[in-house]
Amino acid sequence: MPPKADxxxxxxxxxxxxxxDVGPTYAxxxxxxxxTAGGTRLRETDISLKAGPRGPILLRDHHLREKITxxxxxxxxxxxxxxxxxxxxxxxxxxxxxxxxxxxAFLRSGAQTPVFLRFSNVVGSRGSMDTARDTRGFATKFxxxxxxxxxxxxxxxxxxIQDGIKFPDLVHAVKPNPxxxxxxxxxxxxxxxxxxxxxxxxxxxxxxxxxxRGIPRSYRMMEGFGVHTFRLxxxxxxxxxxxxxxxxxxxxxxxxxxxxxLAAGNDPDYLRRDLxxxxxxxxxxxxxxxxxxxxxxxxxxxxxxxLLDPTKFVPxxxxxxxxxxxxxxxxNPVNYFAxxxxxxxxxxxxxxxxxxTNDPLLQARLFSYIDTQLTRLAGPNFxxxxxxxxxxxxxxxxxxxxxxxxxQGGAAPYHPNSLDAGCPFMADDTSAAFIDxxxxxxxxxxxxxxxxxxxxxxxxxxxxxxSLTPVEREHVAQAYSFELGKCFEQAVKERQLGHLANIDDxxxxxxxxxxxxxxxxxxxxxxxxxxxxxxxxxxxESWPVAGRRVALVVDSASGTRPVKQVRSKLLAAGVxxxxxxxxxGQVAGVDAQRTYLTAASIEFDAIIVLTAAAPGxxxxxxxxxxxxxxxxxxxxVDPRVEKLVGEFWxxxxxxxxxxxxLDVLPTAGVAAGAPGVHVGNAAEVxxxxxxxxxxxRVWQRFTAE
Ligand code: HDD
Numbered sequence: 001m002p003p004k005a006d007x008x009x010x011x012x013x014x015x016x017x018x019x020x021d022v023g024p025t026y027a028x029x030x031x032x033x034x035x036t037a038g039g040t041r042l043r044e045t046d047i048s049l050k051a052g053p054r055g056p057i058l059l060r061d062h063h064l065r066e067k068i069t070x071x072x073x074x075x076x077x078x079x080x081x082x083x084x085x086x087x088x089x090x091x092x093x094x095x096x097x098x099x100x101x102x103x104x105a106f107l108r109s110g111a112q113t114p115v116f117l118r119f120s121n122v123v124g125s126r127g128s129m130d131t132a133r134d135t136r137g138f139a140t141k142f143x144x145x146x147x148x149x150x151x152x153x154x155x156x157x158x159x160x161i162q163d164g165i166k167f168p169d170l171v172h173a174v175k176p177n178p179x180x181x182x183x184x185x186x187x188x189x190x191x192x193x194x195x196x197x198x199x200x201x202x203x204x205x206x207x208x209x210x211x212x213r214g215i216p217r218s219y220r221m222m223e224g225f226g227v228h229t230f231r232l233x234x235x236x237x238x239x240x241x242x243x244x245x246x247x248x249x250x251x252x253x254x255x256x257x258x259x260x261x262l263a264a265g266n267d268p269d270y271l272r273r274d275l276x277x278x279x280x281x282x283x284x285x286x287x288x289x290x291x292x293x294x295x296x297x298x299x300x301x302x303x304x305x306x307l308l309d310p311t312k313f314v315p316x317x318x319x320x321x322x323x324x325x326x327x328x329x330x331x332n333p334v335n336y337f338a339x340x341x342x343x344x345x346x347x348x349x350x351x352x353x354x355x356x357t358n359d360p361l362l363q364a365r366l367f368s369y370i371d372t373q374l375t376r377l378a379g380p381n382f383x384x385x386x387x388x389x390x391x392x393x394x395x396x397x398x399x400x401x402x403x404x405x406x407x408q409g410g411a412a413p414y415h416p417n418s419l420d421a422g423c424p425f426m427a428d429d430t431s432a433a434f435i436d437x438x439x440x441x442x443x444x445x446x447x448x449x450x451x452x453x454x455x456x457x458x459x460x461x462x463x464x465x466x467s468l469t470p471v472e473r474e475h476v477a478q479a480y481s482f483e484l485g486k487c488f489e490q491a492v493k494e495r496q497l498g499h500l501a502n503i504d505d506x507x508x509x510x511x512x513x514x515x516x517x518x519x520x521x522x523x524x525x526x527x528x529x530x531x532x533x534x535x536x537x538x539x540x541e542s543w544p545v546a547g548r549r550v551a552l553v554v555d556s557a558s559g560t561r562p563v564k565q566v567r568s569k570l571l572a573a574g575v576x577x578x579x580x581x582x583x584x585g586q587v588a589g590v591d592a593q594r595t596y597l598t599a600a601s602i603e604f605d606a607i608i609v610l611t612a613a614a615p616g617x618x619x620x621x622x623x624x625x626x627x628x629x630x631x632x633x634x635x636x637v638d639p640r641v642e643k644l645v646g647e648f649w650x651x652x653x654x655x656x657x658x659x660x661x662l663d664v665l666p667t668a669g670v671a672a673g674a675p676g677v678h679v680g681n682a683a684e685v686x687x688x689x690x691x692x693x694x695x696x697r698v699w700q701r702f703t704a705e
Contacts, residue, residue: 085120086272124185164364251543283547546574557612609661
């Protein structure tokens, strides 16, 4: 954790070394006395200055006016997209594999660079729920010794649109209906499907979004993609084209749609809590950074794929991801507003050795990100906000403006000058200057046209869909059925269904059946010989289980011994056991962290029931009189535990039962021999459970249903 100042201690710095409190003036909460913003100590902050105890408030009460005025201006505009987010500090260590590709200092072997990473939802407002079906932002700020490098990516390899001029249209379409601001944070509405069915370039991205990747289990379990193709230049001036990838050490995993919906109500902070808790508990999330490398050819194509088209990705099977370093997140922000809210990313924050390409989406982004901060962070000096400050020396000639906090000396903020002895000087190749890669620009007429290689809008949607396992495809079909089922306009549903027919017959049939609409004819030649990319599937591999959470359901009749054994075995595997009991306090030798009332299956990856089953003295006294329970006087299992276990079953999560806990299985409709159901002693149950957690879910159970 970053150091916290106490009243005697030093002002805190962020883990990246940035001073969070610039001086005593800003240490308001840590100091001894409450003061005004000007530092005057105060005697009173609860009662305004008045003309007599029952008289009017006096305008001369400076503290009152300052307190209210400042409060009135506490909010800043939220980000126009990616408003809801969570972030963490960490560091990146390069392994040197990129040295042959780029002269960027932070990619030299062994180089360690502080980072700040902000994850986000694209659509929802700042106060919306984490688990909406949406694309997730994956923005990393590298505080390199050569300046800031921002890798502002998403958790999906392709983007909705091909040209930045369409971005306002896209965002207006996906945001809530302007007349009533409904629905919040989701794409399941006419506006979104109207737009993406008219702009068919969006079909590849919507396919990713309708897949399980649209509802990640955790930020820690998401891949990140730079999306665009970038150009690297090495120390000899040789260039190559690359696509950036972040590969999570925990693997790529998702929620089920029901879990995502339950979490939205039960714990809207689901993903940010998961991230903060993991870091707090020492289960530091980490990702490998990798690049797919392509020759910097004149046509900028690779295996028929236009590298400048951001709606296309290159399957890993065609261009393997080469790992160039590892990022670990190890500290939570100290102050959400100061860091997570005020951080400002920009795809144009580049360092020497990394340059952009002519991807028309990227080019528009280069304009947009500074522009948006001018409003959001109220002026041109947002790079001076501590979280945005570079760790490299700054010698700019940018002067004044709102919120200027630099003590800029010197007499000549212009170049050339003689008054400051010509300082600062221009850097060159010997002094690590930024490299603008010389590029031949085709002599042509100005046009509002796209390259014909941008015209294929369906084949990669097909590729993605067919690369998934049957259970993942079923989820995609369900997602389209849900989203289009929420639309009211028949024409919108039919148009989108027509595109699904162009993507895959079987998908179109499933969704058409759910909507009750006949399957339309496809309008493009059906893709037959599509190569699949198994790397896109989440099913079939084993992953580390550290940081997973297991509910231990206990009551006062649970034996303390098995509870202790289970706990210690889970902890030894880096898994967090969370005791869930009928009430708070000590139960069965452990401190209850959740009660039967407050626990929800979405909080956990697996469950072990160790209750003695019959609701005895622990039972809620009101339970028997509740509607629905009266007709089961011979009930032997607490209905709240039964409901909890039933949810774990439906969500295909691992279930363990020990001793009296076995009684809950039949009442919850769970067969003891079913996949992912473990009974026996503590060692057997934990072993089975850990094996399931390595696969993330009990996948067979989906298909068994
Ligand atoms: Fe963007 C924010 C990612 C296209 C304009 N974008 C933003 C964030 C992420 C992305 C992760 C949140 C950064 C943060 O945490 O503060 N955006 C992308 C990706 C894109 C993309 C991966 C395509 C490959 N964006 C894009 C286009 C435009 C923008 C084409 C405009 C022409 N994006 C913005 C913005 C935001 C933003 C409006 C809102 C807040 C901010 O920039 O700082 O300027």
